[in-house]
Amino acid sequence: MIGLREAAIGIEDRVLIAPATATIEAGTFVAVLGANGVGKTTLLRVLSGALQPSSGEVRVDGMDPAALGPLERACRIALVTSDDAPVDGLTARDVTASGRYPFHRWWEWSESPYDRAAIDDALVAVGMSAFAERRFETLSSGERQRIWIALALAQEAPVLLLDEPTSHLDVRIAHEILALLRAQTRAGRTVVCAMHEINDAATYADRLMLLGDGQMLAYDTPERVFTAGLLETAYGIPMEIVRAASGAPRAFASGATDAGASAGGPRPSPSPNGRDTGRSA
Amino acid sequence: MNVALRLLGLLVVALLALATSALVGGSYLPVGDVFYALFHPHAQSDVVTILWQLRLPRVCIAAIVGAELAIAGALLQGLLRNPLVDSYLTGVSPGAAAAIALSVVAGVAAPLLPAIGFAAGLATALVVAAFARRGAGLDAIRLILCGVSLSALFSALVTLVLTRAGPAYAAQILAWLAGSTAGRGWSDLFFTLPYASIGLVCSFAAVPALNVLRLGEGRAAAVGVNVSRTQWLILVAAALLAASAVAVSGSIGFVGLVVPHLARRVVGGDARALLPGSALLGAALCAIADAASRSIAAPAELPVGVLLAFVGVPTFLYLYLNMQKVRA
Numbered sequence: 001m002i003g004l005r006e007a008a009i010g011i012e013d014r015v016l017i018a019p020a021t022a023t024i025e026a027g028t029f030v031a032v033l034g035a036n037g038v039g040k041t042t043l044l045r046v047l048s049g050a051l052q053p054s055s056g057e058v059r060v061d062g063m064d065p066a067a068l069g070p071l072e073r074a075c076r077i078a079l080v081t082s083d084d085a086p087v088d089g090l091t092a093r094d095v096t097a098s099g100r101y102p103f104h105r106w107w108e109w110s111e112s113p114y115d116r117a118a119i120d121d122a123l124v125a126v127g128m129s130a131f132a133e134r135r136f137e138t139l140s141s142g143e144r145q146r147i148w149i150a151l152a153l154a155q156e157a158p159v160l161l162l163d164e165p166t167s168h169l170d171v172r173i174a175h176e177i178l179a180l181l182r183a184q185t186r187a188g189r190t191v192v193c194a195m196h197e198i199n200d201a202a203t204y205a206d207r208l209m210l211l212g213d214g215q216m217l218a219y220d221t222p223e224r225v226f227t228a229g230l231l232e233t234a235y236g237i238p239m240e241i242v243r244a245a246s247g248a249p250r251a252f253a254s255g256a257t258d259a260g261a262s263a264g265g266p267r268p269s270p271s272p273n274g275r276d277t278g279r280s281a
Numbered sequence: 282m283n284v285a286l287r288l289l290g291l292l293v294v295a296l297l298a299l300a301t302s303a304l305v306g307g308s309y310l311p312v313g314d315v316f317y318a319l320f321h322p323h324a325q326s327d328v329v330t331i332l333w334q335l336r337l338p339r340v341c342i343a344a345i346v347g348a349e350l351a352i353a354g355a356l357l358q359g360l361l362r363n364p365l366v367d368s369y370l371t372g373v374s375p376g377a378a379a380a381i382a383l384s385v386v387a388g389v390a391a392p393l394l395p396a397i398g399f400a401a402g403l404a405t406a407l408v409v410a411a412f413a414r415r416g417a418g419l420d421a422i423r424l425i426l427c428g429v430s431l432s433a434l435f436s437a438l439v440t441l442v443l444t445r446a447g448p449a450y451a452a453q454i455l456a457w458l459a460g461s462t463a464g465r466g467w468s469d470l471f472f473t474l475p476y477a478s479i480g481l482v483c484s485f486a487a488v489p490a491l492n493v494l495r496l497g498e499g500r501a502a503a504v505g506v507n508v509s510r511t512q513w514l515i516l517v518a519a520a521l522l523a524a525s526a527v528a529v530s531g532s533i534g535f536v537g538l539v540v541p542h543l544a545r546r547v548v549g550g551d552a553r554a555l556l557p558g559s560a561l562l563g564a565a566l567c568a569i570a571d572a573a574s575r576s577i578a579a580p581a582e583l584p585v586g587v588l589l590a591f592v593g594v595p596t597f598l599y600l601y602l603n604m605q606k607v608r609a
Contacts, residue, residue, distance in 0.1 A: 048503070050502065085500070106490075148500075
């Protein structure tokens with residue numbers, strides 16, 4: 001369980017998100033949404049304990065993550081960053097095995113049978129067992145993302161934070177990755193995922209945390225967050241909410257921000273079904 | 282498994298190199314006599330004297346210096362994720378050289394020079410690290426830039442001293458600058474051993490973190506690596522190793538840059554294998570180079586550093602470029 005109590009999020013003395021209170025229950029999938037630069041990554045860094053909140057408090061399973069030592073923190077919280085440093089000369093398995101780092105003292109250089117099982121399980125969970133011995137740099141971006149998630153799973157932390165895990169991935173792979181994260185919540189893990197694809201978030205997340213306008217605009221179910229007003233405030237572009245065949249809400253930016261024209265009049269709605277089948281192949 | 286075998290192979294190569302280096306030299310010694318002398322160090326004969334007082338200390342020093350420089354290079358290349366970095370990156374060698382040059386001119390007794398070189402080399406590295414501090418950790422780019430500029434400053438200082446000092450001083454300074462194991466004895470070896478051991482322990486303490494750092498600092502921090510502490514640990518280890526090598530043998534280039542690359546091709550990039558592999562390969566290379574420096578122009582000596590550069594650099598470029606072609 002992750003708790004924010006009157007926590008303000010910011011970098012140094014610049015506050016990005018005004019004090020907010022929210023509770024993320026264990027075993028839920030929360031998508032953090034908001035425009036570029038609104039503070040999604042910073043929020044994840046605060047949740048991971050890499051950064052202190054500007055004010056207020058953050059608790060992960062009752063503990064202040066910033067007060068934990070780096071090793072203990074890594075055993076409780078796994079963070080999949082979006083930084084793209086080149087990795088050379090390692091196999092997919094080598095990368096995954098790095099997730100076992102926090103469980104070893106500096107003189108313990110060899111993998112225990114338990115480590116091996118954790119690494120193998122993580123590779124199975126992301127569907128990459130067959131790629132274990134492939135060199136990392138030869139993998140596609142979707143396969144690399146799976147391996148980064150496998151590394152986090154090998155950490156066996158109950159909390160999984162991900163920064164834009166589906167950016168730059170095609171529709172099918174993005175959905176596969178979100179589905180495997182969703183599956184992790186069924187195993188009891190808490191997943192918090194910053195992302196840009198709002199409709200994918202509505203499909204897979206239990207709750208959406210919508211950031212914008214220097215505050216946490218909403219933290220609620222997709223049904224409640226998907227209102228034109230909230231999404232327009234967050235993204236600064238007129239939004240149109242439609243229903244997929246399944247009844248799930250979908251939002252689409254309804255054209256250019258041509259100030260006068262966009263103020264609410266009826267407009268031809270995109271074919272929800274056509275768009276939907278395209279996205280949920 | 283495979284990697285363990287390759288490491289074993291490198292160990293054999295290193296031992297063969299040491300043996301060869303002990304057998305070869307300015308004066309020819311029969312193999313049988315050398316072996317007899319090896320196991321009877323207190324026998325009275327020229328062979329025993331040459332082997333135990335002249336050759337063995339040099340061979341051991343060459344091997345240890347080679348191993349130290351190779352490990353320091355591998356550590357810094359891994360820490361900074363930069364293949365162009367060598368063991369002197371932090372200005373260890375020019376710092377030591379400047380201090381030695383000034384000491385020679387000031388008339389400091391020769392036996393004190395290694396200690397002065399060591400202290401100055403280590404101090405330079407720490408000054409560079411202090412400049413490169415950012416928060417609790419180190420900034421890689423600033424570290425490289427500070428290292429390069431301080432190196433330039435100290436090299437200029439050495440040049441200044443060389444041009445102003447008399448020819449006798451200049452010859453003594455140059456002999457040291459050239460990088461050589463000529464005339465080194467057991468006392469030099471015992472001087473360097475404690476620092477080498479501390480540096481070695483620190484290096485091996487950094488191995489697991491070094492492996493995870495290959496994913497980048499952000500990812501390493503996410504799995505619990507204390508990045509700033511690891512940076513300082515590696516920097517101090519590399520500085521200790523390089524400074525204690527420089528103190529006994531002067532500035533031997535090439536080893537710290539090139540040996541880690543060669544070792545990476547043999548045993549792979551895993552630090553658990555790369556550090557021992559680099560150490561063995563560096564020891565082998567320097568032991569052979571030392572033997573060659575004693576015998577090629579016997580009875581005159583060529584400086585090991587010069588020899589390594591002349592033979593090693595073209596060989597390395599040839600091997601490296603060809604291997605790249607095969608992979609591409």
